[in-house]
Amino acid sequence: MTINSTEKGKILTANRLRDGEVVFLTHSGLWSENIDGAVLATEPQAQAALEARGKDDERANLVTGVYSFDAERREGHVFASHIKERIRSLGPTVRADLGKQAEGRGGHFAALQGV
Amino acid sequence: MYRYDEFDRQFVTERVAQFRDQASRRLSGALTEDEFRPLRLMNGLYLQLHAYMLRIAVPYGTLSSRQLNTLAFIAEKWDRGYGHFTTRQNIQFNWIKLEDTADILSKLAEVEMHAIQTSGNCIRNVTTDQWAGAAADEIADPRPVGELVRQWSSLHPEFSYLPRKFKIAVTGAPNDRAAVKVHDIGLRLHLNDKGERGWEVLVGGGLGRTPVIGVTVRDFLPEHELIAYLEAIMRVYNLYGRRDNKYKARIKILVHELGADKFRAEVEAEYARRPHADTKVEERELQRISAYFAPPKFEKLPRWSATFEEARARNKEFAAWVKTNVAAHRIDGYAIANVSLKPEGGIPGDATADQMRVVADLAQRYAFDEIRVSHHQNLVLPHVRRDDLFAIWKVLNANGLAASNIGLAGDIIACPGLDYCSLATARSIPIAQSISRRFADLNRQHEIGPLRINISGCINACGHHHVGHIGILGLDKKGEEYYQITLGGSSSESASIGTILGPGFAGEDVPDAIEKIVNTYLAHRQPGEEFLAAYRRLGAQPFKEALYAAA
Ligand code: HEM
Ligand code: SF4
Numbered sequence: 001m002t003i004n005s006t007e008k009g010k011i012l013t014a015n016r017l018r019d020g021e022v023v024f025l026t027h028s029g030l031w032s033e034n035i036d037g038a039v040l041a042t043e044p045q046a047q048a049a050l051e052a053r054g055k056d057d058e059r060a061n062l063v064t065g066v067y068s069f070d071a072e073r074r075e076g077h078v079f080a081s082h083i084k085e086r087i088r089s090l091g092p093t094v095r096a097d098l099g100k101q102a103e104g105r106g107g108h109f110a111a112l113q114g115v
Numbered sequence: 116m117y118r119y120d121e122f123d124r125q126f127v128t129e130r131v132a133q134f135r136d137q138a139s140r141r142l143s144g145a146l147t148e149d150e151f152r153p154l155r156l157m158n159g160l161y162l163q164l165h166a167y168m169l170r171i172a173v174p175y176g177t178l179s180s181r182q183l184n185t186l187a188f189i190a191e192k193w194d195r196g197y198g199h200f201t202t203r204q205n206i207q208f209n210w211i212k213l214e215d216t217a218d219i220l221s222k223l224a225e226v227e228m229h230a231i232q233t234s235g236n237c238i239r240n241v242t243t244d245q246w247a248g249a250a251a252d253e254i255a256d257p258r259p260v261g262e263l264v265r266q267w268s269s270l271h272p273e274f275s276y277l278p279r280k281f282k283i284a285v286t287g288a289p290n291d292r293a294a295v296k297v298h299d300i301g302l303r304l305h306l307n308d309k310g311e312r313g314w315e316v317l318v319g320g321g322l323g324r325t326p327v328i329g330v331t332v333r334d335f336l337p338e339h340e341l342i343a344y345l346e347a348i349m350r351v352y353n354l355y356g357r358r359d360n361k362y363k364a365r366i367k368i369l370v371h372e373l374g375a376d377k378f379r380a381e382v383e384a385e386y387a388r389r390p391h392a393d394t395k396v397e398e399r400e401l402q403r404i405s406a407y408f409a410p411p412k413f414e415k416l417p418r419w420s421a422t423f424e425e426a427r428a429r430n431k432e433f434a435a436w437v438k439t440n441v442a443a444h445r446i447d448g449y450a451i452a453n454v455s456l457k458p459e460g461g462i463p464g465d466a467t468a469d470q471m472r473v474v475a476d477l478a479q480r481y482a483f484d485e486i487r488v489s490h491h492q493n494l495v496l497p498h499v500r501r502d503d504l505f506a507i508w509k510v511l512n513a514n515g516l517a518a519s520n521i522g523l524a525g526d527i528i529a530c531p532g533l534d535y536c537s538l539a540t541a542r543s544i545p546i547a548q549s550i551s552r553r554f555a556d557l558n559r560q561h562e563i564g565p566l567r568i569n570i571s572g573c574i575n576a577c578g579h580h581h582v583g584h585i586g587i588l589g590l591d592k593k594g595e596e597y598y599q600i601t602l603g604g605s606s607s608e609s610a611s612i613g614t615i616l617g618p619g620f621a622g623e624d625v626p627d628a629i630e631k632i633v634n635t636y637l638a639h640r641q642p643g644e645e646f647l648a649a650y651r652r653l654g655a656q657p658f659k660e661a662l663y664a665a666a
C-alpha cells in the first residue's frame with residue numbers, strides 16, 4: 001500500500017466499568033474490545049466529539065477512565081503510537097498466553113517481544 | 116500462629132458487606148467514579164492497565180496453608196490462575212472484575228484476610244522480616260510489636276487522612292531483612308547491657324522519586340513507650356507535613372526540610388505533652404498479642420541430621436539449593452527453607468495457583484502450617500526439620516520451585532512495570548527475564564556471590580531500584596523505553612542509596628551492561644569481598660570506565 005493510506009489521529013479509550021476490560025470507541029458509538037474497531041478522529045472537531053461521547057458514557061456508567069491517544073490506521077488496521085497503548089490493546093508482553101492477544105481480540109500487529 | 120482477634124473478624128465482615136453495597140451502587144450508577152474511587156482504594160482495588168487489580172495484605176508476610184490455598188482458589192476462579200507477590204509482602208491479582216470483587220473479599224474474610232490498609236493515605240500494613248520468629252540471629256520476634264502498631268493505627272481517625280501514605284517496618288534482628296531504613300518509620304530492636312529490650316526509631320526513610328535513608332530519632336526507646344512515641348511522631352507529621360504538593364507530602368520531606376535535629380526536638384516536645392505517661396494498657400496489650408504469635412511446638416532435635424547430610428553429599432543439586440536457600444534456624448535441628456519465585460527467565464514474584472497449593476501442602480506437612488512472603492518476592496517455609504529438607508526440596512524441584520538462587524544474581528526484584536501498571540514508564544519484567552537468562556549458569560552465580568539486582572518501571576520505585584546493589588530504573592525517552600543504572604544501593608543495616616552511573620541504555624543493551632559491571636567487580640575484588648563491599652571500596656570510576664569507555 002502507499003503512504004497515502006495512512007491516517008493519523010486520535011482514538012478514545014477507557015476501561016469497561018463492570019470488569020475493567022480495555023475498550024475503544026467505535027463508529028457506531030459502541031465500545032469495542034478490539035482496537036481495530038476503533039474510530040480514528042483525524043480532525044480536532046471530531047476528536048472533541050469523541051471526548052464528549054466518552055464523558056457521556058462515563059456518566060452513563062458504562063466505562064471509566066476515558067482518555068484519548070495518538071494512533072494511525074494503516075491498511076484498515078489501527079496502530080497505537082505509544083508502547084503503553086500497544087500493550088493495553090494486546091496484553092502483557094511477558095504473557096502472550098493472556099489478554100486480548102490470546103483471545104483473538106488483539107491489535108493487528110505483532111506483540112512486543114521480551115528484550 | 117498469627118490470627119485475627121474477634122474485633123478484626125467482625126470488622127472485616129462488616130467491611131465486606133459495605134463494599135458489596137458500594138460496588139453494586141457503583142454498577143447501578145448511584146455512585147460516580149469520583150465518589151467510588153476512594154472507597155475501592157480503601158479496599159485495595161485499583162484500576163490498572165488491563166483490568167482492575169486487587170492488592171491483598173499478607174500481614175507480616177505470614178500465611179497459613181488454608182490462606183494460601185484460598186489465594187490459589189481466587190487465582191483460579193476470579194483471575195487467570197496466578198498471582199504476583201510484591202515487595203510490600205502483599206499479593207496482587209491483575210485481572211479482577213469489579214462485579215466479582217465483593218465475592219473475592221468475602222472469600223478472603225473466611226480465612227481472616229482482607230485488602231484493608233493496602234492503599235490510601237493511612238498507615239499501611241506493617242511489614243517485617245520474613246524470617247521473624249525463626250532466624251538464628253533474631254533478638255525477638257518483631258511481629259507482636261508490628262501487630263500492636265497495626266491495631267493501634269487501623270482506622271485510627273487521627274491517622275486516616277495523613278498528608279500521604281505511611282509505611283512502617285519492624286525488625287527484631289541485627290541483620291536487617293525488612294529494609295527498615297527506607298520506610299517512613301523503621302523500628303530496630305536492640306538489647307542493652309542489662310538485657311532489656313529497646314527500639315531504635317528511624318524516621319523519614321523512603322524510596323520513590325526522592326530516596327532517603329531514615330534518621331535515628333531515638334537510639335533505645337523502652338518497648339512500653341513505643342505507641343505513645345509513635346503517636347508523637349504522627350502528630351508532628353500531621354501538623355507540619357505538606358499537603359500542598361503530593362510529591363513533597365511524605366514525612367521524609369518534612370524531616371529534610373526541618374532538619375533532623377529540629378524534627379527530633381518537635382517530636383520530643385510533642386511526646387512530653389502526652390496526656391498520660393502510664394503505659395500499662397500497652398504492656399498488657401503487647402502480652403495479649405504476643406500469645407497470637409506463640410512459636411510452634413518445636414521438638415527437641417539433635418543439631419546434626421544424618422538424613423540431611425547424606426542427601427547433601429549424594430545430590431549436588433540439592434546441595435546447591437541448601438547453600439543458598441536454606442538459612443539457620445534459632446532451634447537446633449530446624450532450618451528456614453526459602454522458596455525462590457525466580458526461576459531462570461521467569462517473572463519475579465509470580466506464582467501459579469498450582470504452585471501456591473504445592474507450597475501450602477508442604478507447609479502443612481512439614482512446616483507447622485506456616486508460610487511467609489518476603490519483600491524479595493519469594494516464599495519461605497520458616498520452620499522445617501533439617502531431616503525433612505530433602506523431601507521438601509524434591510517436591511519443590513518437581514514443581515519448578517527449586518531455583519537455587521536466593522540472594523544471588525538471579526534473585527531479581529522487579530515491579531510489574533509497563534506490562535501491568537498504568538503508572539509505568541517502561542517495562543521491568545522483560546529486563547529481569549533477560550538478566551536472569553544471561554546469568555543462568557548457577558556456578559557462575561555462586562562465583563559472583565551475593566548480588567541484589569532491583570528493577571522498577573518508573574520513578575515510584577516499587578521495585579526498590581534505589582537500594583539494589585545494581586538498580587535499574589525504566590524510563591520513557593520520546594516514547595522509547597530506556598534504562599538508567601545505579602550502583603551501590605543497599606536496604607540492609609548499612610543502607611545506602613545507589614548512584615547513577617551515567618546515560619541510560621536501551622532495553623536490549625541492559626544485560627550486556629550488567630555483565631560488564633559484574634566482570635569489573637570480579638576483576639577488582641579482593642578475596643572474599645562481596646559486590647557491595649567492592650563497590651564501596653572502589654567507587655564508581657572503574658564501573659563507569661567499563662560501561663562507557665569509547666567503544
Ligand atoms: C501496580 C500498581 C501500583 C501502583 C499504582 C503503585 C503506586 C505507587 C506510587 C504512586 C508510589 C510512590 C509513592 C510516593 O513516593 O509517595 C509507590 C511506591 C512504592 N510502591 Fe507501589 N504501586 C504499584 C505496585 C506496587 C508493587 C507491585 C509493589 C511491590 C513490588 C509496590 C511497592 C511499592 C514500594 C516498595 C514503594 C516505594 C516505597 C515508598 O513508599 O517510598 N507497589 N507505588
Ligand atoms: S515502580 Fe512504577 S511501574 Fe513499577 S509498579 Fe510502581 S508505579 Fe508501577
